[in-house]
Amino acid sequence: MVHWSAEEKQLIASVWGKVSVEECGAEALARLLIVYPWTQRFFANFGNLSSPTAVIGNPKVQAHGKKVLTSFGEAVKNLDNIKGTYSKLSELHCEKLHVDPENFRLLGDILVIVLASHFGRDFSPACQSAWQKLVGVVAHALARKYH
Amino acid sequence: MVLSANDKSNVKAVFGKIGGQADAFGAETLERMFAAYPQTKTYFPHFDLGKGSAQVKAHGKKVAAALVEAANNIDDIAGALSKLSDLHAQKLRVDPVNFKLLGQCFLVVVACHNPALLTPEVHASLDKFLCAVGTVLTAKYR
Numbered sequence A: 001m002v003h004w005s006a007e008e009k010q011l012i013a014s015v016w017g018k019v020s021v022e023e024c025g026a027e028a029l030a031r032l033l034i035v036y037p038w039t040q041r042f043f044a045n046f047g048n049l050s051s052p053t054a055v056i057g058n059p060k061v062q063a064h065g066k067k068v069l070t071s072f073g074e075a076v077k078n079l080d081n082i083k084g085t086y087s088k089l090s091e092l093h094c095e096k097l098h099v100d101p102e103n104f105r106l107l108g109d110i111l112v113i114v115l116a117s118h119f120g121r122d123f124s125p126a127c128q129s130a131w132q133k134l135v136g137v138v139a140h141a142l143a144r145k146y147h
Numbered sequence B: 001m002v003l004s005a006n007d008k009s010n011v012k013a014v015f016g017k018i019g020g021q022a023d024a025f026g027a028e029t030l031e032r033m034f035a036a037y038p039q040t041k042t043y044f045p046h047f048d049l050g051k052g053s054a055q056v057k058a059h060g061k062k063v064a065a066a067l068v069e070a071a072n073n074i075d076d077i078a079g080a081l082s083k084l085s086d087l088h089a090q091k092l093r094v095d096p097v098n099f100k101l102l103g104q105c106f107l108v109v110v111a112c113h114n115p116a117l118l119t120p121e122v123h124a125s126l127d128k129f130l131c132a133v134g135t136v137l138t139a140k141y142r
Helices: A006-017 A021-035 A037-042 A052-057 A059-077 A079-085 A087-095 A102-122 A125-143 B005-036 B038-043 B054-072 B074-080 B082-092 B097-113 B120-138
Strands: none
Touching: A006 A059, A006 A125, A021 A037, A021 A052, A021 A059, A021 A102, A021 B120, A037 A102, A052 A059, A052 B120, A059 A079, A059 A102, A059 A125, A079 A087, A079 A125, A087 A125, A102 A125, A102 B097, A125 B005, A125 B097, B005 B038, B005 B054, B005 B074, B005 B097, B005 B120, B038 B097, B054 B074, B054 B120, B074 B082, B074 B120, B082 B120, B097 B120
16 A cells, blocks of 8 residues: 655645646646657547647547546545555556556656646645656556556 | 657747756756655765755756757757767666656756746657657667
């Protein structure tokens, strides 16, 4: 089980409390598809992803980004059992979606950058550290049921 | 992975905008890297890594200068950083994974201080540039 200090929990909760899941989720997914274009391989049915503008404006990207970040919220609510929280999602990503777990790490890093751009100087090194740890734990949990 | 003309101009614009803040950005990048990725501290057992460390500030300045130099010679990063590449291969031997960690922290610093600058397109270009720098610095490892 992952150990979270009181400070880490507080830093995570305080950021999460101010996050617009819809906005940040859409932005994080869009940036993933733009910065690492090979990730578009999972979204062939999303329509127009031909340019950064197209990706950002794509309603399916926005909706899916919101869905992904909403799910991320489950980790924030269940810091002491992230493994259990993502057990089924891990199986899904392996067996049905066939997503290389490296993509979870890429998305996690992008999410941290999106948070940094929204929170500016409030996103202190300690804050970043807690969030890098969280995205790493989530990525690990999502990869855990792979076979 | 190749830097397009757009990538190059995006990167030059970023460093142009950052200007004199580059030294501070370098120091903050290191500070964040040591906080978020404690294993990176293993390369600096001889440093005081506490808050406000003069050594970290000085080293951040060096790192920033190298990035600025690469950006200013973006058509030939390998040439511009050749000596640094030798140094990393022969003396420093920093494991290649760490360049990605440094790059992540640099992007976070830019995002914190200049969010408007880091549009998705610029983010992509800057990420590619940082990868390219890492690749050059590890190119002579074996």
